[in-house]
Amino acid sequence: MEYISQTIGSAELSGIFEIPPMLRNRRVQVIIVPADEDVAIQPKPQTARVSMFGCMKGKMRVPDDFDAPLDDFREYM
Numbered sequence: 001m002e003y004i005s006q007t008i009g010s011a012e013l014s015g016i017f018e019i020p021p022m023l024r025n026r027r028v029q030v031i032i033v034p035a036d037e038d039v040a041i042q043p044k045p046q047t048a049r050v051s052m053f054g055c056m057k058g059k060m061r062v063p064d065d066f067d068a069p070l071d072d073f074r075e076y077m
Helices: 010-014 071-076
Strands: none
Touching: none
16 A cells, blocks of 8 residues: 655635534644555544743733732731
């Protein structure tokens, strides 16, 4: 059996078959085989995501009075 690997865009694929909406903006693998062959597809194992330093930048805000004394503890100070 001959294997050919080719990368094509979604515009070319939409001319061949309809792409489901949930897959339109994702990278997918399409395997075309003759109808008389059985195919078993093994999914790739998921690798653990590594957090990048600074990935939460701009997501949290610390108020300016963060270090100011709390009114609830005024009697203890």
